[in-house]
Amino acid sequence: MALLLALGLLALGGCTGWTGGGKGPSAEPLYAARPDGVYLAGKPLPLYGLNWFGLETCDRAPQGLWEGRSVTEILAQVRGYGFNALRLPVSPAVLRDEGNVASWAQIGDPAYPQSPLAGLRYVLEKAQGLGFYVLLDFHTFRCDLVREQLPGKPFDPARGYTKADWLADLERMARLSLEFPNVFGVDLANEPHALTWAEWKALAQEGAQAVLRVNPRILVAVEGVGNASDSGGYPAFWGENLTEARDDLGLGDRLLYLPHVYGPSVSSQPYFSDPTFPENMPAIWDTHFGHLSTRGLPWGIGEFGGWYTGQDRVWQDRFVEYLRGKGVRVWFYWALNPNSGDTGGILQDDWKTPVQEKLDLLRRLMAGPSGLAFDFLPAEGEVVNPERGFASDSYYPDEPSLDAEAKLAEARSQGFEVRLIRRTYYLHAFAGQDTLPSSFLQTLAQDLANAQAAGVKLILRFAYRPDENRANGPSYCDPPKERILSHLAQIGPVLRQHLGVIAYLEAGLIGPWGEWHSASPEAALMDPLPGYQEGSQPPCGRQNYDRKLPNPKTLEVVQALLQEVPGRKVAVRYPMAKAKLLELEAGGPVGTYPAATYFTPLTPAEAHGNTLKARLGAHNDCFLSSENDYGTYYYDPGPQQDLEREYWSQDTLYTVMGGETCTPGPYVPPGEDPAGYVYRQFQRFRFSSLNLHYHPDFIRWLRETPFGSGSLLDALKRDLGYRLYLRRAEVSSNQLRALETLTLRLYLENQGFGGLYNPKGVELVFMREGDGLVVGRVLDTRFYGPVPGGEAVYTYTVQAPPEPGVYALWLRIYDPDLPEDSRYNLRLASRLEYRDGRNHLALYVQVR
Known part of the structure; x- marks a missing residue:
């Protein structure tokens, strides 16, 4: 106690303190x-x-x-x-x-x-x-x-x-x-x-x-x-x-x-x-x-x-x-x-x-x-988590098998902590046969197993055409619809066996690189845009970017792909394509541009359901390349292009957006600050992932462009995908009887560009001091968290442990498909202790 000189005071008080870390002092102050x-x-x-x-x-x-x-x-x-x-x-x-x-x-x-x-x-x-x-x-x-x-x-x-x-x-x-x-x-x-x-x-x-x-x-x-x-x-x-x-x-x-x-x-x-x-x-x-x-x-x-x-x-x-x-x-x-x-x-x-x-x-x-409550400060920098962030890239058959560990090491050497790999399978060698070789199916299964061994998830794309058909070059053709359906039926069981390591799929399958343009006229998996005159073409066509309008065959292929991967989202290349698929599903006309009503974004009530609308996401493989992102949107500026941009901006609140850049630097409208404009576009379209390899000059530009207290690349590392900040945790009581009901309230904000596009499980873990006894109570099995830029309060009622003791409270947000693998658990973007896949809520209860 602080006491007055010359007066009788307390005998208690004093001072001396120390702090340490590890087995000896470090040069850096703790x-x-x-x-x-x-x-x-x-x-x-x-x-x-x-x-x-x-x-x-x-x-x-x-x-x-x-x-x-x-x-x-x-x-x-x-x-x-x-x-x-x-x-x-x-x-x-x-x-x-x-x-x-x-x-x-x-x-x-x-x-x-x-x-x-x-x-x-x-x-x-x-x-x-x-x-x-x-x-x-x-x-x-x-x-x-x-x-x-x-x-x-x-x-x-x-x-x-x-x-x-x-x-x-x-x-x-x-x-x-x-x-x-x-x-x-x-x-x-x-x-x-x-x-x-x-x-x-x-x-x-x-x-x-x-x-x-x-x-x-x-x-x-x-x-x-x-x-x-x-x-x-x-x-x-x-x-x-x-x-x-x-x-x-x-x-x-x-x-x-x-x-x-x-x-x-x-x-x-x-x-x-x-x-x-x-x-x-x-x-x-x-x-x-x-x-x-x-x-x-x-x-x-x-x-x-x-x-x-x-x-x-x-x-x-x-x-x-x-x-x-x-x-x-x-x-x-x-x-x-x-x-x-x-x-x-x-x-x-x-x-x-x-x-x-x-x-x-x-x-x-x-x-x-x-x-009964604890307020957390937000974490700084990137919080590495599954299903978000910069993604590595891998291609079959150029890489006959996926060495996921090597991909992670390569990315780390470039300054990226990667939890996603986009694996594209070019199946042109099998485009002429109805049955896929068993060796390929074994390769696919092993790739998925390798991904899980490395603790990463995959963005999958299957395609038949590894390049455009150029003059004096090789000619690649889209297979007929029936053959694609046969291949999907063979691939499906392998994918379902390893569904937990699949983040999402890109629709692929049609056109060069599976990007849904220049479809082969023979297979007719897509129609030309209205008013496009194709003229005479060599077998399988050339660069016919306007042959990109989904038709009933496209819808059938997409529905088959969705059926093979229950619960996973499939990203399509153009907002127009999703709108047209929805129109076709509703019995709308063939060969016309989709009506404006089909550019209506998902509502909260529709989100994360098992409908075509809820399961189709987005990918943009020429992001920020031009006024229309090289045909991603309606070609000419105006109301239709504005409609499509706004559609994707709002629809991706509840789906997924990924992709890559395709130009050495960004297209920036006159008068805009380049760094601020680029950041806002990633934010607007709610990107969850981005290819770290392409375009290399664009990635270099991001690294070299100042933004905030670091670089624009640093900002994207931090903000791509979800970023769940636990602002506050509350409990109704910290003195409980055995098996008494406790109310837990979590105040969460999503500070990232994107949201959770796959459901998570949430578990409150009681960990007893002394012997480490763990009692888990599942709170939710289909948790999606707040939408990007949103906040929400989650209230759960849970039963206290049956045995007496002092228990620390931890929150485990896990992958329901891989519940025992803590590498796929989510780390909150709060300044808290994260250990063994659990977030410490800094709250304790005593059970008597």
Whole structure:
């Protein structure tokens, strides 16, 4: 606690903290202190903390275990209230493993070690498992020194403890910090009230160096002194006075100022009886420590608290508003313990019942208002996930078999983390035979198995013509419809056996590259566009781009393909083609351009059904190549082209859009910013995937074009496909009986270009602390998430586990076709722990 010089004060409080990662320090800081708070690995880390005392006393154990509650039970309870940080006061006896642990420690926690140092490690381990960040507080150099006996400085040779002893103990804390990455800092000395600022500054610099020599990745916390009054005549509590602090002590982002401050229940200061109280307080706080904000120096609060009654309630209410106004995101309330004589605690005397009014007060300082909810920050950069992102490319028979692992390695060498491969099978060698060779079917099956072994999904296309028919070149023909249907009937069983690794299919089968133009007149799988005069042609035709109008044969082929891959979407090359297929299915005319009514996008009620309209998606293989994307849209600018563009923009809310570029650079209308225009077009048409190989010059342009804080390529890596940001998770209760009903609410936003085009399963996983017992409850088996750019709230009712314990809540979003393969699970685009295919919701429940 922060206490007033020359007055009798509490015997509890202090400072020392450390943090680590791995088995030794790294050159890169893990934690950093900045003017707006603490950062972990470059990301903001709000710290909503409690002081839990006991380890610094001669009991050498955290208090409260005598009430029959374990360390895990106590921590899980307050973690459930929204606290994510602890300040643990310690003494040299614990650090040096000297003396005995109080016998009551094993009353509530039979596993609590009888060694003081092992006990500290035990608490740190349990805190880490429950998601707590820890600040170790060097509270006092002798456990028997309390209240007025506290020396007010970190060492006292007259009492047998020297500066060298203090520095050695700081090093012990720093070495211990290397074991526990959740320990973020060392509080160098608790309330050095007997020192001037100049004296304390010099010692703090020396103590900080002792810590950082051992572990340079953590923070050092420096409290204020406790002079009787500052230059304005306002008395300061012990640890509060940072009036003279003007710089970072030469520590840069390793320094975090952590003053202590209290209200009337600790000491009756003259300003508490001022007629303007509590509105006189902000100026005093600014004088003592708030001025650090104007100097760009990071600070939080190491201790504050009090009884929540009378004047102390008024003081705490005003102080919380002050901290809110300052944007303070690092604070530690005194105390968790109810037996703090001047302040009380968060828990009542039974060490179980919360002081609800205090919780309500502190929730005003939390981003998530309670342990019943947790608010997440969005993740940065690409979140690698199945069925989205840049895709590698592979062609049969040029590549007789798919080496999926090699494709991933090749893409990684170019800076891409690939979870999709587009595999195109050119079947021209079999175009003249009704039966496909068994060797090809075996190759297809093995390719699909290889994809699963590599943890990727495939975009499949089957085609009979690997190129256009050019003068003096080879001539490729579309097979007759009956032969295509026969081939599909043979391919279908193989595809269904491996359906889980198929992301979607491109319609293919007709025309050069399977792109649905220049159809062979002989097979007549497509008609010419109205008004097109084909004239005389060599066998199978040449580049007849206008022979692209679907007819009944086209519809029959597409329906057969859809039948062979139940549940999967099939992407077609042109918006006109989908509209015409829908018109033909409805019995509409043959040989005409589709009527405008068939360019009506899917509605939410129609989405993801088993209809032709719901299952036909889109691919654009000449994206951003010209005004009409080389015939993707109606040739001439005007209402019809606008209709087709808008149709695809809205229809792909519920289907899939993929493809590639085909020109060295993008077509950009005059007056448009190239980078912004290109990004908006990908966003408008809701792209889920893009070929990373073609066109190589276009990909190079994306890489070299600045956009935002990086390149346009970086932005596309991040935003292609779905990007599910869990903004908030809520539970109805964190104290449950066995098998009691729990309500879970998830607030999700889709920040990506595209959506989920295949259904996912959702499971809430209860993982018990200690033994890792897992209890799963399936919430949904046909989850599609919010549409691109949309948000939604999902509410689920679920039954608690049957066995007692403290359970962490994890969310598993899995592939129903591959439910046991966690490589196909979805990672949320939130700053959270992702482990074994599960997203940690940062919430805990206790089952009794």
